[in-house]
Amino acid sequence: MNVTRTAGRLVAHELRLLGGIVRWAAGRPHGVGAGRAFGYARGQGAMMFGFGFVCVLESACMAVLLRDHPAVHRVVLVLDVYTLLLVVGLHAASVTRPHVLEDAALRVRRAAHVDVRVPLAAVASVRRELVTTHERHAGWLDLAVGAQTTVTLELNEPVRHFTFLGRARDVRRIRFHADEPDALVRGLRERLALTRERTAPSPSPVRPGRPG
Structure with missing residues (x-):
């Protein structure tokens, strides 16, 4: 059952990746709605290229190496194309x-495999902080892009x-x-301030005739 569940998650993840290509081509972001979107993919563009x-170079090399084995080359070519996709x-x-x-x-995401919705009521503080080394700690979640978080x-x-x-x-x-x-950070702090202002307790009313 665990193997089946794991395989199902892998297939679902790959389908989301392939669906992302369609969304990217159509200019249709996922899950934004009336919210305000903040991108994070700019820093990984060169690495992904x-x-x-x-992948393309490997496919070309394998085509040369397997030119006398067309059946094997077709299988390798399919795998190479799928990897590139x-x-x-x-x-x-x-x-x-x-x-x-x-x-x-605040919905914090990383490609198709991380999607964490953080209620504003659970946010104690937010800060702009450039970190380039990330050690593992219990209770910490690091979603680096290009080996850095900001x-x-x-x-x-x-x-x-x-x-x-x-x-x-x-x-x-x-x-x-x-x-x-x-x-x-600025947008989140503004939203936090509004949320805390709305949820702050009202001052106790002062009875007439008594000093305030």
Whole structure:
């Protein structure tokens, strides 16, 4: 059952990647709605182009090496093309699944495999912070792009995150990358201020005839 569930998750993930190519071509981001989108894929463009180039170069080399074995070459060619599609799909998913600042939550995402909705009530603080080395810590979630994160969220209560294979983790600090971190931090702080103002308790009424 675990093997079947894992295989199902892998297939679903690859379908989301391939669907990201269609969304990218159509200019239709996923899950933004009335929220405000913040991209994070700009920093990985050169790296993804490099991966794609390596895939094309490998396919060309294999075509030469297997020119006397057409049946094997066809199989390898299909695998090479599919690998290239997955590389393009990974970048497309990153472009079409941005972080989203909603009325009551911040949706932090990474391509098609991470999607964490953080309620604004759970955010203790947010800051612009460039981090280029990420050590593993219990309760921390690091979503680096190009080996760096630019925004740090501190939470006053844990938020549940599900890993790629479905394992549940409770996180209290989230570090992630945004192409425009200053704008995201400013927008989130403004939304937090409005949320706290709306939920602040009303002052107790003063009875007439008594000093306030």
